[in-house]
Amino acid sequence: MKLSGLGFKDVYIEKKETAFSGFLKLCRYHLHHGLFEGGLSKTLTREVVLRVPSVGVLLFDPVRDEVVLVEQFRVGPMAAEDDPWLLEVVAGISEPGESLETVALREVEEEASCQVDKLLPISNVYLSPGGSSEKMMLYCGITDSTEAGGVHGLEEEGEDIRVHVFSASEAFQMIDDGRIANAPAVIALQWLRLNHQKLRGEQGKDA
Numbered sequence: 001m002k003l004s005g006l007g008f009k010d011v012y013i014e015k016k017e018t019a020f021s022g023f024l025k026l027c028r029y030h031l032h033h034g035l036f037e038g039g040l041s042k043t044l045t046r047e048v049v050l051r052v053p054s055v056g057v058l059l060f061d062p063v064r065d066e067v068v069l070v071e072q073f074r075v076g077p078m079a080a081e082d083d084p085w086l087l088e089v090v091a092g093i094s095e096p097g098e099s100l101e102t103v104a105l106r107e108v109e110e111e112a113s114c115q116v117d118k119l120l121p122i123s124n125v126y127l128s129p130g131g132s133s134e135k136m137m138l139y140c141g142i143t144d145s146t147e148a149g150g151v152h153g154l155e156e157e158g159e160d161i162r163v164h165v166f167s168a169s170e171a172f173q174m175i176d177d178g179r180i181a182n183a184p185a186v187i188a189l190q191w192l193r194l195n196h197q198k199l200r201g202e203q204g205k206d207a
Helices: 075-079 099-113 168-176 183-201
Strands: 002-006 007-020 025-033 042-051 053-063 066-071 083-088 090-094 115-127 136-142 161-167
Touching: 007 115, 042 115, 053 099, 053 183, 066 099, 066 168, 066 183, 083 183, 099 115, 099 136, 115 168, 115 183, 136 183, 161 168, 168 183
Parallel strands: 053 136
Antiparallel strands: 002 007, 007 025, 025 042, 053 066, 053 090, 066 083, 066 161, 115 136
């Protein structure tokens, strides 16, 4: 199979097979591709985790100047012998037929029990392009953080999610000192740092 339309380079898939199918689906490709200086690469064997599109939502209250983050167990850091409880933005994967905006609002309700007044697009990014097909649409959800808190999530999905409320300045500091170290949260909070004054100004508040 030949894939074209990728700039001036082509990808030739010689074989595609399912290597594993469980909580995650792992696919193995045997392929070669065009090189920057012409010609083709040798045949490469690459495994990739196949994932449907996902969303991440950074909840921000511009009136109280607070962000709402969630904390939950993640097996990846555990496997890396790191702290497996991460501070993150609300996140979830799409179901067939769902728009990403619908997924975002559903996940905010399930994971944080918050309401979103406005959903602002941040960026649509591949999370780990060297080994996964997952692409996450990041949003900023304007919310009222007054009542945010508690433990939420769907028991049938094994979710145990604690909700935290931080001042925006503390959240920015947690990026700088490494307490927040997952890509979606870092990207979303850096976006908020760049747009902080504008968002607060829209609510008649000084940053």
